[in-house]
Amino acid sequence: MTDKTSGHTMTVVLSRDIVCLRLVCHEPDGSTCRRACTEGCGDFCSDADGHIKPVSFCTAVEWMTEGGDTEDCYAGDDEIPLHDGMPVEISWNGDYYEWSVAKDECREN
Numbered sequence: 001m002t003d004k005t006s007g008h009t010m011t012v013v014l015s016r017d018i019v020c021l022r023l024v025c026h027e028p029d030g031s032t033c034r035r036a037c038t039e040g041c042g043d044f045c046s047d048a049d050g051h052i053k054p055v056s057f058c059t060a061v062e063w064m065t066e067g068g069d070t071e072d073c074y075a076g077d078d079e080i081p082l083h084d085g086m087p088v089e090i091s092w093n094g095d096y097y098e099w100s101v102a103k104d105e106c107r108e109n
């Protein structure tokens with residue numbers, strides 16, 4: 001079983017006639033995804049500058065919410081059944097966040 005007190009899950013919602021995915025972060029404060037530049041450098045900041053500090057939000061959630069392209073950020077296999085609250089894995093590929101269904105989850109079926 002995946003530990004629901006950490007990691008990220010995906011919530012599936014139907015908004016009018018469109019199915020939307022919403023990333024939910026369960027990581028504690030100070031986790032990698034909850035650290036960001038506090039000096040306003042945007043995506044081009046490097047930890048070497050000493051700007052990267054704990055923030056009150058998840059940068060992956062913000063990325064996918066602000067961009068509005070959670071579906072486009074999917075990097076897993078096609079034809080994976082989705083269900084509400086499924087654990088997902090988040091990674092930064094150098095240009096943007098991408099996500100896939102957690103491996104533990106795939107083995108369940």
Ligand SMILES: [Zn+2]
Pocket residue numbers: 007008025026027033034058059060061
């Ligand atoms: Zn997070």
Ligand SMILES: [Zn+2]
Pocket residue numbers: 037038039040041042045046049051052
């Ligand atoms: Zn910075």
